[in-house]
Amino acid sequence: MGLLGAGVLIGIGGTVAMDIWALILNKAFGQPLPNWGNVGRWTGHLPRGVVFHDDIGVVEPVVAETAIGWALHYGVGILYGVIFVMFMGMGWVSAPTFLPVWIFGIITIAAGWFLLHPGMGLGWALSKTDDPWRGRMMGLVAHTVFALGMYVTALLI
Structure with missing residues (x-):
């Protein structure tokens, strides 16, 4: 297996771990699941030249926005896996x-904090949410779980 294949698998592993974590938080503590439809709506408006919205919930829906959101979620996870493995090399994978x-994994939260969230x-x-520090801490934990999933996947391959 080459760097690209390892990166894809590691990115998928990290993203799956993050999704399992979200399900655990939902079932155990009633934490709402991520709304990938809103992420898809945001993504669907990017080709129209709109990056920042005041409230994505009131923006015109796009066709298949939930599927688009899930695809972006996994696409970004895979991209992060590939970037990490390309940077670290097969020595780290081995x-x-x-x-x-x-x-x-902690660095990757910057894309959410400084692009997706304001977008x-x-x-x-x-910063415009009711409890920004709680959300930030939950995000840091989720990205730690993402990193743990990447690590465990690397151990398995």
Whole structure:
């Protein structure tokens, strides 16, 4: 298996781990599941030249927005896996360690905080939400789970 294949698998593994974590939080604590439809709606408006919305919930829906959101979620996870493996090389894939992938996983939250969240009207790093620090901490934990999923997948391959 080459770098690209390993990166794809590692990115999928991390994304699946993040989704399982969301399900656990939902079932155990009633935490709402991520709304991938809103992410798809935001993505669907990008080709129209609109990046930032005041409230994505009131923006005109796009066809198949939930499927688009899920595809973006997994596409970004795969992209992150490929970028990480290309940066670290097959040496890391052959003998993975957690610290580098954890640092990378935490860095990846920047895309949500500084592009996706403000793009959907939630403010920079969730600053327009009722409890931004709770959301930020939950995001950091989710991205730690993403990194853990990438690490475990690397151990398996």
